[in-house]
Amino acid sequence: MGIIWKEHLCESETGMATTSRTKKKPAPRGKNAQELRSYYERMSLVRAFELRANEMYARAKIGGYCHLNLGEEATVVGLMAALEERDYLFTTYRDHGYALMRGMEPGAVMAELFGKETGVVGGWGGSMHMFDYDKRMLGGYGIVGGQIPPATGAALAIAYRSEAGPDSEAVMCLLGDGTTNIGAFHESLNLAGLWNLPIVYVIINNRLGMGTTVEGASAEPDLYKRGSAYRIEGTRVEEDDPVAVRDAARAALKTAREKRRPVLLEVMSYRLKGHSVVDPARYRSKEDTDEAKSKDPVPAFRARLISDGILTAEEADTIDQQSDDIVTAAVAFADESPDPSVDTLFDKGYASKVPNMPRRLPVEPVVVAS
Amino acid sequence: MSAATPDQSAEASGSRVITYRQALNETLRAELERDENVFLIGEEIGVFEGSYKITAGLLQDFGPKRVVDTPIAEEGFVGAAVGAAMLGLRPVVEIMTLNFSLVAIDQIVNHAAKIHAMFGGEVKVPMVIRFPGGGGQQLAATHSQNLEVWYAHIPGLKVLAPSTPAEAKAMLTAAIRDDDPVIFLENLGLYNVKGEVPDGEQVAEIGKAAVVKEGTDLTLVSYSRGMVTALQVADEFEQKGVSVEVVDLRSLRPLDRDTICASVRKTSRAVIFEDDMLSYGIGAEIAATIGEGAFDWLDAPVRRVAAAEVPLPYAKPLERAAMPSAEDLSRVVQQTLDATRFTK
Numbered sequence: 001m002g003i004i005w006k007e008h009l010c011e012s013e014t015g016m017a018t019t020s021r022t023k024k025k026p027a028p029r030g031k032n033a034q035e036l037r038s039y040y041e042r043m044s045l046v047r048a049f050e051l052r053a054n055e056m057y058a059r060a061k062i063g064g065y066c067h068l069n070l071g072e073e074a075t076v077v078g079l080m081a082a083l084e085e086r087d088y089l090f091t092t093y094r095d096h097g098y099a100l101m102r103g104m105e106p107g108a109v110m111a112e113l114f115g116k117e118t119g120v121v122g123g124w125g126g127s128m129h130m131f132d133y134d135k136r137m138l139g140g141y142g143i144v145g146g147q148i149p150p151a152t153g154a155a156l157a158i159a160y161r162s163e164a165g166p167d168s169e170a171v172m173c174l175l176g177d178g179t180t181n182i183g184a185f186h187e188s189l190n191l192a193g194l195w196n197l198p199i200v201y202v203i204i205n206n207r208l209g210m211g212t213t214v215e216g217a218s219a220e221p222d223l224y225k226r227g228s229a230y231r232i233e234g235t236r237v238e239e240d241d242p243v244a245v246r247d248a249a250r251a252a253l254k255t256a257r258e259k260r261r262p263v264l265l266e267v268m269s270y271r272l273k274g275h276s277v278v279d280p281a282r283y284r285s286k287e288d289t290d291e292a293k294s295k296d297p298v299p300a301f302r303a304r305l306i307s308d309g310i311l312t313a314e315e316a317d318t319i320d321q322q323s324d325d326i327v328t329a330a331v332a333f334a335d336e337s338p339d340p341s342v343d344t345l346f347d348k349g350y351a352s353k354v355p356n357m358p359r360r361l362p363v364e365p366v367v368v369a370s
Numbered sequence: 371m372s373a374a375t376p377d378q379s380a381e382a383s384g385s386r387v388i389t390y391r392q393a394l395n396e397t398l399r400a401e402l403e404r405d406e407n408v409f410l411i412g413e414e415i416g417v418f419e420g421s422y423k424i425t426a427g428l429l430q431d432f433g434p435k436r437v438v439d440t441p442i443a444e445e446g447f448v449g450a451a452v453g454a455a456m457l458g459l460r461p462v463v464e465i466m467t468l469n470f471s472l473v474a475i476d477q478i479v480n481h482a483a484k485i486h487a488m489f490g491g492e493v494k495v496p497m498v499i500r501f502p503g504g505g506g507q508q509l510a511a512t513h514s515q516n517l518e519v520w521y522a523h524i525p526g527l528k529v530l531a532p533s534t535p536a537e538a539k540a541m542l543t544a545a546i547r548d549d550d551p552v553i554f555l556e557n558l559g560l561y562n563v564k565g566e567v568p569d570g571e572q573v574a575e576i577g578k579a580a581v582v583k584e585g586t587d588l589t590l591v592s593y594s595r596g597m598v599t600a601l602q603v604a605d606e607f608e609q610k611g612v613s614v615e616v617v618d619l620r621s622l623r624p625l626d627r628d629t630i631c632a633s634v635r636k637t638s639r640a641v642i643f644e645d646d647m648l649s650y651g652i653g654a655e656i657a658a659t660i661g662e663g664a665f666d667w668l669d670a671p672v673r674r675v676a677a678a679e680v681p682l683p684y685a686k687p688l689e690r691a692a693m694p695s696a697e698d699l700s701r702v703v704q705q706t707l708d709a710t711r712f713t714k
Contacts, residue, residue: 088457090453119490120490121488121489121490121492122490122491123490124487124488124489124490124491125488125489125490129488129489131489131490131492131493132492133489133492133493138453138456138493139485139489141481143476143480143481146449146476146477146480146481148449149445149446149447149448149449149450149452149453149477149481150449150450150452150453150456150477150481150485151453152446152449152450152453153449153450153451153452153453153454153455153456153457153461154453154454154456154457155453156450156453156454157453157454157456157457157458157459158457160409160435160454160459183445184445184446184449184476184477187441187443187445187446187447188446188449188450190441190443190446191440191441191443191446191447191450194441347491348486348487348490348491349486349487349525349526350486350526350528350550351486351491351494351495351496351549351550352548352549352550354528354548354575354576354577354621354624355575355576355577355578355624355626356577356578356621356624356625356626356627356628357577357624358525358624365662365663366627366658366659366662366663367627367628367631367659367662367663
C-alpha cells in the first residue's frame with residue numbers, strides 16, 4: 001500500500017519553471033499520462049490521509065500539535081517527485097504528506113500520529129517529527145527554522161565526501177514563508193553560498209505564518225529574492241501544479257548536484273485550513289478562504305486530467321476510493337498496534353551508553369543508599 | 371597533582387609535562403590523523419589558529435576541508451555540525467567561549483540533544499562542542515560566565531569538564547569517539563596550567579567521577595578550574611592534620627552520584643566548590659544528592675562555595691570579591707569542621 005515514487009520519475013518536460021504556464025501543450029500520452037495519473041493518485045492519498053488525520057484528532061486518537069498538508073498536495077507531490085532516492089530531505093513540522101511521498105508506509109505514519117510502537121519512530125516523535133533514515137527523510141522539525149542549519153550541514157557532509165556531478169546526492173530543505181525571517185535561515189544561506197553546498201532550500205509560501213501574512217512579516221515579500229544577499233539563485237513557481245513544481249525542483253536539484261551551488265526555490269501554495277487542526281482560522285477573510293477553496297489543487301488537477309482525457313471521472317473516483325481504503329487500513333493498523341512499553345523509556349536517550357546514565361522514574365530516589 | 375582516574379586504559383610508556391592547551395592541541399591532531407570523518411569547525415580556528423591557539427598548526431597540516439573556518443554564525447555552524455554528524459561525520463566544534471554558545475543554544479538543546487531520541491534512536495549525532503568558560507580575566511559580565519549547568523540539565527547531552535592536561539587528553543579523545551553530542555567544557559584559567567600527561571592513546575570513561583585525593587575527615591567536591599583551588603586547600607588542611615578527600619566530578623552529565631555519596635559516607639562532611647552562581651547550580655545538585663544518598667552519615671550541613679550572584683564586574687577588586695577564592699573555601703571548610711567540634 002506504499003507509494004513507490006521513484007518509478008514515476010521521468011525527464012523534465014518544461015525545464016525551469018516560469019511564473020505562468022507558457023502555452024497549451026497537447027495532452028500527454030503513454031508514459032507521461034501514466035505519470036500524471038500517478039500524481040493524482042498521490043495527491044488523492046495525501047488529501048485522504050490528512051482529512052482522516054483531522055478526524056482522528058477530533059476523536060482524540062492523535063495528541064499534541066497536528067499540522068496538515070490540506071491544500072498543499074500539489075506542492076508535496078511535485079517536490080517529492082523531483083527528489084531522487086539518494087537525496088536527503090529535511091522538512092518542517094507540516095510533514096505527513098512528505099513522509100508518505102518519501103515512501104513511508106501510511107500505516108506507520110498513522111501509527112506515529114497515534115503514538116504507537118509501530119509508528120515510524122516508535123511513538124517518540126508524533127506528528128511533527130516523522131523520520132526514516134533509510135528513506136533519507138531526515139526529519140520533520142518542530143522548531144521553526146531549526147531544520148535549516150542541520151540540512152545545510154548534511155549538504156556539507158555530501159561535499160566533504162563526494163564530487164559534484166549528475167549522480168551526486170543533494171539535500172532538499174523545506175521551510176515556510178514565515179521562516180525566512182529567522183536568523184538560522186540567513187546564517188545557513190550564507191554558509192551554503194560561501195561553501196558551495198549541494199542544497200535546495202524550498203520556501204513553501206502558503207501566504208500565512210500562523211495568522212501573519214507574508215507582507216506583514218517580511219520586508220522583502222518576494223521571498224525568492226532573499227537569496228540574492230548570498231548570491232544564491234532564486235526562483236518562484238506560481239502554479240499550484242505538481243508538474244510545474246516538480247520541474248522547478250528538478251532544475252534546482254540539478255544545479256545543486258552538478259554546479260554545487262545552493263538554490264532558493266519558492267513555491268506558492270494555499271493552506272485550506274487553519275495553522276493546525278485546532279485553529280479555526282477566524283483571522284482569514286471569507287474572500288481569502290473562498291479563493292483558497294477555488295484554487296484547491298486536488299480538484300483542479302483532477303479536472304485538468306479529465307479534460308485532457310487522461311482520466312475519466314469514474315477512474316478518478318476509483319482512485320479516491322483506493323486512497324480512502326489505504327487510509328482506512330492505516331487507521332486500523334494504528335488502532336490495533338500496541339503502545340510503546342514503558343520499559344523502553346530510557347532506551348533512546350543516548351546512542352552510546354556510559355556509566356551513571358539517568359534511569360530514574362519520578363518516584364524513585366536519585367541514589368540508592370547502600 | 372596526582373590523577374588516580376579510573377580510566378587511564380593503556381599502560382603508558384612514558385609521560386611528559388605539558389600545558390592543558392598543548393594536551394588539547396595534540397589530541398585534536400591525533401584524532402584528525404586517526405579518523406578522516408573527524409573535522410574541526412569554528413570561528414578563527416584555521417588561519418588565526420584559534421582565539422586561544424588550541425588549533426595552532428592544524429590548518430597547515432590538515433587543510434581547509436578538515437579545519438573549517440566559519441563566519442560569525444554560531445547557530446549556523448553548530449547546526450551544520452549537527453547535520454554533518456547525522457550523515458556520519460564527526461565534527462568537533464569550537465565556540466570561542468561558552469558565552470557565545472548562547473546564540474547557538476537552539477541547535478544544541480533543541481536539536482543536537484533531541485535528535486537521537488526524538489527520531490526513535492534511528493540516527494546518531496556524534497559531535498563535540500568545545501568551549502572555555504570561566505571568569506577572572508577582567509572580561510566583564512557577558513564574557514565571564516559559567517553556564518555549563520544549563521547544558522548539564524539537558525538529557526541527550528553529555529557534559530565533560532576536565533581539570534588537568536591528562537584529563538583533557540583522555541576526555542577529549544573519548545568525547546570525539548563517543549556517538550552522542552558532547553559538551554566539552556574548558557576554562558580560560560586552565561589553558562596554561564601544566565601537568566604530567568601519559569604518552570600514547572588515552573581514552574577516559576565518560577560518566578565517572580574520580581577521587582583524586584583520598585581522605586577521611588571531609589569531602590571537597592569540584593570540577594574544571596575549581597579543582598585547582600580544591601586541591602590547594604586540601605593540601606593546606608592536610609598540613610594542619612585534617613584529612614581531606616577531593617572528588618573531581620569530571621562528567622557533569624551523566625553525574626556519578628555514587629562516587630560522591632560513597633565519599634561523604636566515609637567522611638561525614640562535604641563542601642562543594644564551584645565558579646558558577648550558587649542558586650540552582652551544580653553545587654545545589656550535589657548537595658541534594660548528598661542529602662538523599664548520605665543523610666544518615668552527615669555530621670554537618672553541606673556547604674557550597676560559589677560565585678556572588680551579580681553580573682561579573684570589570685574592575686579587579688569587584689571581580690575578585692564576586693568570585694570564590696581559596697580563602698573563601700578554606701574558611702568554609704574550617705566552619706564545617708568547627709560545626710562538629712572537629713579536632714585532630
